[in-house]
Amino acid sequence: QKEVEQNSGPLSxxxxxxxxxNCTYSDRGSQSFFWYRQxxxxxxxxxxxxxxxxxxxxxxxxxxxxxxxxxxxxxxRDSQPSDSATYLCAVNFRDFGNEKLTFxxxxxxxxxx
Amino acid sequence: GAVVxxxxxxxxxxxxxxxxxxxxxxxxxxxxxxxxxxxPKQSLMLMATSNEGSKATYEQGVEKDxxxxxxxxxxxxxxxxxxxxxxxxxxxxxSAPLAGGGYEQYFGPGTRLTVT
Numbered sequence: 001q002k003e004v005e006q007n008s009g010p011l012s013x014x015x016x017x018x019x020x021x022n023c024t025y026s027d028r029g030s031q032s033f034f035w036y037r038q039x040x041x042x043x044x045x046x047x048x049x050x051x052x053x054x055x056x057x058x059x060x061x062x063x064x065x066x067x068x069x070x071x072x073x074x075x076x077r078d079s080q081p082s083d084s085a086t087y088l089c090a091v092n093f094r095d096f097g098n099e100k101l102t103f104x105x106x107x108x109x110x111x112x113x
Numbered sequence: 114g115a116v117v118x119x120x121x122x123x124x125x126x127x128x129x130x131x132x133x134x135x136x137x138x139x140x141x142x143x144x145x146x147x148x149x150x151x152x153p154k155q156s157l158m159l160m161a162t163s164n165e166g167s168k169a170t171y172e173q174g175v176e177k178d179x180x181x182x183x184x185x186x187x188x189x190x191x192x193x194x195x196x197x198x199x200x201x202x203x204x205x206x207x208s209a210p211l212a213g214g215g216y217e218q219y220f221g222p223g224t225r226l227t228v229t
Binding site: 036046 | 155156164170206216217218220222
């Protein structure tokens, strides 16, 4: 059973502060890790991907990966009200030749103006 | 970027009828597409993998005779919910990975199905 665990929240962060989202996964063979943002009633939108240990920065977003600890995180700097959404952590695994994704249950983030 | 469309965006149907949902990759070819279902306040659950030119593979617990998948071309996959019941009401979302990428999946906007 491939599992991805996230704190469901809700997580409330003041505008301008750093939001920190965490995720752990069970499959040591996973090689690709993703963060998706999902607004209420909408489909997920890819915001970050990370494949190797360490940090990856893209604008206000930084993804961190530690394969030894099976841990992925997402930092959002200078949080804006528009960042309020559910953030889904996704981890790949190979199944019958197809690369599939397992999603966590998501962390609901609210940015307080 | 990679754009995936779905049609319709929402549909209401009566119990016992069938509904077809289309998923298209607009600016890239997708030999594989995925179909997910999401119930309110829950995460995405993979239903099946759609493969162009071959049969779809279904996740455990998903009835293949109820959820018919056809991957007619490199840019189109369809999901038909047959003999729909109220418990099939959900948000259905397709995704497609970019070939040669790091397995990123790009999602369509989703189809909200309500069965009355």
